[in-house]
Amino acid sequence: MHRIEVVEGKCIGAGNCVDVAEDYFDQGDDALVIVLKEQVPEGDVAEVERAVKACPVAALRLLGA
Amino acid sequence: MTERAADSTPGPVVVIGAGKAGFETAIALRASGWNDRIVLVGDEDALPYERPPLSKDFLAGKMERDDVLIDGAVRLPQLEIEFHRATSVERLDLESKEVVLSTGESIRYSHVVLATGARPRRLTVPGADLEGVVHLRTLADAEVLKTTAETTESLVVIGGGYVGLEVAAHAASLGVRVRVLEGMSRLLNRSALPETSEHALRHHRAVGIEVNLDVRISELVSDHDGRVRGVLTEDGTLFEAETVLCAIGIEPCAELAERAGLAVANGIQVDESLRTSAPHVWAIGDCASFPVPYLRQHARLESVQNAVEQARFVASAIVSGQPGVYRAVPWVASKQGALTVQAAGLTGNHDSRVVYGDPDSGGFSTLAFDGETLVGIDAINSPRHFLAARRVLTQELNGTPSGLTLERARSSDFRLEDFGRRRDPEVVSG
Numbered sequence: 001m002h003r004i005e006v007v008e009g010k011c012i013g014a015g016n017c018v019d020v021a022e023d024y025f026d027q028g029d030d031a032l033v034i035v036l037k038e039q040v041p042e043g044d045v046a047e048v049e050r051a052v053k054a055c056p057v058a059a060l061r062l063l064g065a
Numbered sequence: 066m067t068e069r070a071a072d073s074t075p076g077p078v079v080v081i082g083a084g085k086a087g088f089e090t091a092i093a094l095r096a097s098g099w100n101d102r103i104v105l106v107g108d109e110d111a112l113p114y115e116r117p118p119l120s121k122d123f124l125a126g127k128m129e130r131d132d133v134l135i136d137g138a139v140r141l142p143q144l145e146i147e148f149h150r151a152t153s154v155e156r157l158d159l160e161s162k163e164v165v166l167s168t169g170e171s172i173r174y175s176h177v178v179l180a181t182g183a184r185p186r187r188l189t190v191p192g193a194d195l196e197g198v199v200h201l202r203t204l205a206d207a208e209v210l211k212t213t214a215e216t217t218e219s220l221v222v223i224g225g226g227y228v229g230l231e232v233a234a235h236a237a238s239l240g241v242r243v244r245v246l247e248g249m250s251r252l253l254n255r256s257a258l259p260e261t262s263e264h265a266l267r268h269h270r271a272v273g274i275e276v277n278l279d280v281r282i283s284e285l286v287s288d289h290d291g292r293v294r295g296v297l298t299e300d301g302t303l304f305e306a307e308t309v310l311c312a313i314g315i316e317p318c319a320e321l322a323e324r325a326g327l328a329v330a331n332g333i334q335v336d337e338s339l340r341t342s343a344p345h346v347w348a349i350g351d352c353a354s355f356p357v358p359y360l361r362q363h364a365r366l367e368s369v370q371n372a373v374e375q376a377r378f379v380a381s382a383i384v385s386g387q388p389g390v391y392r393a394v395p396w397v398a399s400k401q402g403a404l405t406v407q408a409a410g411l412t413g414n415h416d417s418r419v420v421y422g423d424p425d426s427g428g429f430s431t432l433a434f435d436g437e438t439l440v441g442i443d444a445i446n447s448p449r450h451f452l453a454a455r456r457v458l459t460q461e462l463n464g465t466p467s468g469l470t471l472e473r474a475r476s477s478d479f480r481l482e483d484f485g486r487r488r489d490p491e492v493v494s495g
Binding site for chain 1: 446452
């Protein structure tokens, strides 16, 4: 199992993560990231990894990857 | 093709400027297999850092110096990227293809990427350099402003743009008496649609920030010790303040390019592939003026999006030897206290606007059209609108009609969220 971590203060509300993996990420009214599911099963790792990499300010990490 | 193939001939790449654009270029070059030297030169005495937090969480004390570093900044040595900090470039010699550093070192380049950024525009009125007049651009600036904001009782922000309003919102939340002076007839004049400006004005006034529009400043007035004590306007009004933040925009750092003989006009001029007027010399980010599809003219864009996407484009062009055409949907985001503005596209040429959602609910968007075509959105506390519109804009840029027309947007059953399909993961550009 892999785990999503948010780096505090970095998110600028691009929404790139939501664009790529909307089952895992959402945004509040302030546009800042909300992680919907922290734990990522093997089958979804590639998708979540793409979402994490799509962040322009590296506000997300996928641990155990 | 022979000429293009020659472009990818290995040799040192020198990236001048270690802000977001320069850093991303160096990282992307290494990640895409550039095996030769990569030299990254930055004139600040700091590791590369993210700028957006400087006017938000760093200022609020929620992040320390190390927290704002770009992820990966500490790994530059492992990636064998030669990072020269607190180093400037003395000379760029296009004839001998040499970059001469302030340390005396001279590097013969195969490619140069100019990512020299921008500096705050300064007021030209008397008193502009008084003690207590601050700017916000660098980490060092932010450290000064942070300390100042914590101790000052009153702040006048000159300039109602993104940076000015972000800082104003933060200072107001600390209990500082804040006044924003804007020279134009609305806030965010250069970057936002009128509906956004109006909403921002109501929002900031509601949280206690005083805002004056159409202000002509004649002088910054000092006390007996030479410290600023207020801002005097042309109509004779004196706005008293212990601290003045001058946030009237930035201007490109293009002196090095100019001295080298490159074409410069409001920034370093580049073509649709982000190439300057000299071979093997590229320019990206805040300092580069490029042909923007939406505006049908050259412009500079000042944003993280622009820095990152141009950096990745140029790195890929250098490694592959295939320049291609740079195309991206521009976007920016600004968090001003409880007000979040996200804007995508460019609305300079729009001729109609449609308001979507209810401004009184606090969350709504304004769509801008050029004829029947969507050219931009300002989303206020509405990230879903922003995402949908960005997807539509991306489709249109790629030549795929989205079905979102002005006529459709004006219909009673219009739902923005129904437009814009998910991007094919294979073409995500980040």
